Amino acid sequence: MHAVTEDEEKWLAAGITGLQQNAFYMHRALDSNNLKDALKYSAQMLSELRTSRLSPQKYYELYMRAFDELRKLEMFFREETKRGCSVVELYELVQHAGNILPRLYLLCTVGSVYIKSKEAPAKDILKDLVEMSRGIQHPLRGLFLRSYLSQVSRDKLPDLGSEYEGDADTVSDAVEFVLQNFTEMNKLWVRMQHQGPAREKEKREKERSELRDLVGKNLHVLSQIEGVDLDMYRETVLPRILEQVVNCKDEIAQGYLMDCIIQVFPDEYHLQTLETLLGAFPQLQPSVDIKMVLSRLMERLSNYAASSADVLPEFFQVEAFAKLSSAISKVIEAQDDMPVFGVVTLYSSLLTFTLQVHPDRLDYVDQILGACVKKLSGKGKLEDNKSRKQIVALLSAPLEKYNDIDTALKLSNYPNVMEYLDDGTKKEMASVIIQSIMKNKSLISTSEKVEALFELIKGLIKDLEENLLELDEEDFHEEQNSVARLIQMLHNDDPEEMLKIITTVKKHILTGGAKRLPFTVPPLIFNSLKLIRRLQNQEETVADEDASATPRKIFQLLNQIIEALSSVPKPELALRLYLQCAEAADDCDLEPVAYEFFTQAYLLYEEEISDSKSQVTAMHLIIGTLQRMHVFGVENRDTLTHKATGYSAKLLKKPDQCRAVYACSHLFWVDDQDSIKDGERVLLCLKRALRIANAVQQMANATRGSSGSVLLFIEILNKYLYFFEKGVTQITVASVQSLIELITNEMQGENSTSDPTADAFFASTLRFIQFQKDKGGAVGERYEAIKL
Amino acid sequence: MASRRRMLLKVIILGDSGVGKTSLMNQYVNRKFSNQYKATIGADFLTKEVQFEDRLYTLQIWDTAGQERFQSLGVAFYRGADCCVLVYDVNVMKSFENLNNWREEFLLQASPSDPENFPFIVLGNKVDIDGGNSRVISEKKAKAWCASKGNIPYFETSAKEGFNVEAAFQCIARNALKNEPEEELYLPDTIDVSGGQQQRSTGCEC
Structure with a gap:
């Protein structure tokens, strides 16, 4: 191949040399007005074009050189005729050239001058x-x-x-x-x-x-x-x-x-002769790439339709859609072995055309999708990449056009087309759909639509049959996060419908399996809690007995949804969600419900959460939530607080125990609840925390030979000060005073390890006391008794 | 001989598909315009006589296909060009961004002897559309690009309304005239002029 190219270059170079040589003599003849020589050398020059050795592109190079030379000859001919030489004679004269190819080039050149002279009709x-x-x-x-x-x-x-x-x-x-x-x-x-x-x-x-x-x-x-x-x-x-x-x-x-x-x-001509043009397609050879040509026609016409609304009547007048649609069916029918890619490309182009020309005709769009389904049926899932891409384009087109998932959901054949996608592409398409919803902030407001939508995006919702491919973790997260965002976006002002939506989503996400639930359960819980808050605000005015959308009902649903996480298992997440629900139930004044959520949370704590770090986190969440609960009667509250302090004291690491225990003190003294003002038990908690802190110190002495940090004592001191300030009588000046002394002694002790954090903390605590003393008033008076 | 050569000025119009190359040429040569889009296939030219300082020149204006698939034979016609006109549509960003590709492609393929000083001209066409409201390339931006490429003259045109077309082609002709063509100096071998010629010809007798 290489040798051939090299040879060709040589032949071209030789041709150019020959051409230039004769052109040189031709120019000389032209300059001296020697017609005879001009003809002779130009003919010889043109003989170079008789070669058979050059490829078209190389021949074109040679031809262009001859072409340029002939322009000079043409000017000369024109000058000759002005000098009185008859163009008719010239036309005869050039025909004496020996070879036919040069003769005809010369004839055309003179012919051009001849026409210009108007001595004979151009035609x-x-x-x-x-x-x-x-x-x-x-x-x-x-x-x-x-x-x-x-x-x-x-x-x-x-x-x-x-x-x-x-x-x-x-x-x-x-x-x-x-x-x-x-x-x-x-x-x-x-x-x-x-x-x-x-x-x-x-x-x-x-x-x-x-x-x-x-x-x-x-x-x-x-x-x-x-x-x-x-x-x-x-x-x-x-x-x-x-x-x-x-x-x-x-x-x-x-x-x-x-x-x-x-x-x-032009486009107008195509529209007006569509039938004739399209009529030619079935007569073409079966191997012709008709889909490419037809798609380009439709693309052209689509662009034309997009150019101005004024041209649309032309399309209606000639029934362009019907004609194109029928032409496509005929072509597909005639070419039985047309690959799927071709079929989908054709329908895709027709769809683009239709969306442009008949945006209001959803039935046309559905019809095209239906035809596509018909052709795809029996072919099984699409295997080749090109076809898959084309289908995604086909399905994306209505979304892009209408900017509204609602419209796509009305297309009955839309899900049918998706059935032919392999799982990977189904997912891709599902992502496209979700992105479209996000972008357009589309409101999906009925359970029916939600049902249809989740059916469409089921590639993301659950494992499909052949999901053998291990998915990239990051991609999976991204795609599940998008589902989560979608769930958050579902909304209807009517609580009944909203409840139906929630129920529908629940049904779908519960099929998602252990990997998806941690992503899909939380947004559904929070969206449901939003509904509960709405109802809780309304309930005072509307007391509809028959309504199914009551907080109580929804809480039951939530219980079931969170329970699903136990199969994952994801106890930490479930515990958080139970506590969230408990708080919401508290706001709704539903004591038994709130108690039930707490029970669930406690059970998880006892049975599932065994990692000590997770236990610490869970414990503080429990204490914090419980502290804010108003709804519990004495009995329930006692049970729950008792348990909480019990759990706290049983944490593995002593410092964790200590902190959890002193946190529990807050469970017995709540500012805005008169019933919860139990100074005795506050003191008990703090004393217990102190005992644990002491034990920590002793353990440090025993194991490391130096006393540990006094940080815990300082933290406890701060709790003392908090309750002291609140006026809890059990917290006396003396107890505060002795705690300060204890800390001072520890810090100066022989075995003490220096701890800058503790030093700073203690210093600022003392500064705080001084500050409160200086403040005067009731608080200042209280603090006055404390000696620093 | 040289004078005859200099009476012909060859101009090549390049640019993306649909920017109005054919329309500009038709407006200039025939004073006609059609709103209909018709793709160009291959390359061909129209001529127009222009007068400069009492001398008549023939402008040979080559219109080209913007769509690559209609340029199957290559660009041998670039050869010997005296000026290259780069056209873009002021309403289409891509067509402006592609100017550089067209310019480089031309310099590569036509390989003029002095590429630094080869005369180009840039036309920003379709300024009439929507009263200029839909344009995405400002005159300033276009001029800045032209300045960065060795002060290429720039014209804003409307082939539809004939706006600035005459002026642009006047400038094109003037710059084409300034271009010193490399006259391929051919000196014939005085010893043997036609010896090898006959042997080279092969094929049929036509």
Whole structure:
């Protein structure tokens, strides 16, 4: 292959040298007005174009050089005619050139001058030239010669308003000339396919592909002829082109030329001749890539429809949708073995078209999806990547157009199409749907829609059948977080409907399995709690006995949902959620419910949470929540506080014990609850904490030979001060005083370890006491008794 | 001989699909405009006579396909260009961003002898659309780019309304004229002029 290219370069270089050599002598002849020599050398120069050794692109390079030289010759000819030389004679004279190829190039060049001179009608000269060109039957050379003819005649066609327009119907002469040239060029081009040995088929097809624009150019020329109005296009131009395209029975030519027709002629023409144009498709060779061409047509028309609302009536008037839709069915029917990708591409283009032209016709959209489903059925899940991408594009289009999931949910065939996706793509599509909802802040407000939506995104909601692939952890988190956000967005002002929504979501997420529940349960709980808060505000006014959406009912639901986490298991998360629910139940004055949630939390603590760090965290959550509860009667509260202090004292690490125990002191003294003012038990807790702190010190002495930090004592001191300030009589000045002394002694003791944190903490505690003393008033008086 | 060469000025119009290359040429040469989009296939030219200082020149204006798939034969026609016109649509960002690609592609393929000083001209077309409200490239931004590429002259045009088209092509012609073409100096081998020629020709007798 490499050697061939090298040879070709050599041949091209040789051709250029030969061409330049003769051009040099031609220039000399031109400068000395020597017509005879000019003709001789130009003919020799053009002989270089007789080569058969160059590929089309290399030949084109050579041709362009000859082309430039011929422009100079053309100017010379024009000057000659001004000097009195007859152009008719010139036209005869050049025909004496020995070889036919140079002769025809020269003839075309003079022909151009001839037309300009207007000594004969343009149409006659053009007709003569296009017919003479038949003399070259070698495809490559013929194509370039005819392209030369097309080029030099381009501005001399007897078009409307052109200076070469004759008196009679000359536009049709111009059209006839171009069509004839086009037909001949296409024949030459197609013939190439059948020349040469079979083993060079690939090379030949590459060469043909390079040459295609020479043929297609004619269609561009036709589209630029002003006289080609819609009528002429419909009556003559299009049928003649299509006739040639269909009859040539050549795959490459058909695919390319159909594309050309679509691109070079205006949208209005396509719309008005849609039937004729589409009628050609089923007649093309089965191997032609019809889907590509048809998609481009639809893409073009979609863009046209998008350009202005004013053009839409044109589409309605010609029933463009019906025509395209039926053409597509016919093509798909005719090409039974069309790959799925092709089918989906076609429907996808039609869908884009429909969304653009008939945004109000959801039935059309559904119809297209339905047709797609019909074609997909029996094919099983899509395996190839291209088809999958195309389906995602197909399904994304309505979302993008309507910016509203509601509309997509109305499309009955939408979920049916999704059924043909493999699990990975289903997930991808589900993410697209959720993103669309997020982006547009779409409100999904009925349980029916939620049901449909969750059915659509089930790829994210539960494990599908063949979910064998191990998913990247990060991707999984991201996708489940998006589901969580979606759950948060569901809302209906009507509590009854909202409850239905919650029930629906519950049903779906409970199928999600251990990995998903930790992501999906919390948002559902919190969304439900939002509903409870709404009801709790309303309940004073509306006391609807029959309503099912009562806080009590919802709490039952929540209990079940949280319970699902036990299968994960995720006890820490479940405990937090139980406590959240308990607080909400507290606000609703539902003592038994709140008690039940606490019980659940305690059970989890006892049975599931065994890690000591988690226990500490859980304990503080329990104490904090319990402290805020108002709803409990003495009995329930006693049970729960008793348990809490018990758990606290049994934590593994002594410092943890100590802290939990002194935190428990708050359970017995709550500012805004008169019933909870039990100074005795506050003191008991603090004393117990002190004992534990002492034990910690002793343990430190025993194990490390130095006393531990006094931090715990300082913390306890702060608790003493808190309750002292609150006026808890059991907390006496003496007890505070002795605690301060204890800490001071410990810090100065021989075995004490220096601890800057403790030092600073203690110092600031003392500063606080001093500050309170200085403040005066009732507080100041209390503190006055404490000696520093 | 040289004078005959200098009477012809070759201009190449490049730019993305749909920016209005064909329309600009048609407006300038034929004073006609059509709103309809028609893709161009391959490359071809129209000519127009222009007068400068009492001399008549022929502008050979090459219109090209913006869509790559309609440029199957390559760009041999760039050769010998005297000026290159880069067109973009002021309403389409991508078409502006692609100017650099078109410029570099031209310099690479046409390989003019003095690429630094080869005359380019930039046209920002379709300024008429929506009264200029939909434009996404400001005149300032376009001019800044032109300045950064060696002070390329810049015109805002409307092929539809004929706005600035004449002025732009005047400038194109003037700059094309300034371009000193590398006349490929060919000196024939005086010893043997046509010896090898016949042997090289092969193929049929046409």
